Amino acid sequence: MDGTREVASGWFEALTGGDIERALGFLDPEVEWINYSPVAGYNDDMEWIGTCRGPQEVLASFQTFVGAVDVGAESLVRLVVDGDEAMGVIHETGTVKATGRQFEIEFIQWLTVRNGRITRWKSYTDPSQIIRAIRAQ
Structure with missing residues (x-):
């Protein structure tokens, strides 16, 4: 059984390396995935946000x-680990x-392992840079 630091390090290495298949292998079958909360008229044109359950979603x-x-x-700019939590x-x-x-954005991924x-x-961020890029005319 891997510890929190090992799992988080593996996750971020796979993610930043573009290896989504490997990254998905770090997820629990019942993972709760909260990628912001959609707010009508503000960030809902980011079609990938919301809450998912499980690796397929x-x-x-x-x-x-x-x-x-x-x-x-x-x-990965910084990794902080405390018990079963990693940021x-x-x-x-x-x-x-x-x-x-x-x-260009900087965002936080908060993991429970x-x-x-x-x-x-x-995930936590100020999505205004992406929203501006989406809405550009």
């Missing part, structure tokens, strides 16, 4: 995201395919 969310965005780069700060650049507009798997994942 998470994969569908990833597929929606990469259908809309070309990710330029993702890197990773991610720096991401990308381009919204429909508008050709680029964005139990029995060697991520059982809860929640």
Whole structure:
């Protein structure tokens, strides 16, 4: 059974390396995945956000995201681990395919790890850079 640091490090390495299949292997079959909360008229044009349950729904969310965005780069800026909780700060650049507009954000992924798997994942950020790129005319 892997510890929190090992699971979180593996997750972030796979994610920032673009290996979604490997990343999904770190998720518990019943993972609760909270990728922001949609707010009508504010961030709901980010079609990949919301709450998912299980790796298949998470994969569908990833597929929606990469259908809309070309990710330029993702890197882990910082990792903090405390017991069964881990927090990773991610720096991401990308381009919204429909508008050709680029964005740059930093966001936090908060993980709960139990029995060697991520059982809860929640994302925190200011999404205004992505929203501006989506809505560009």
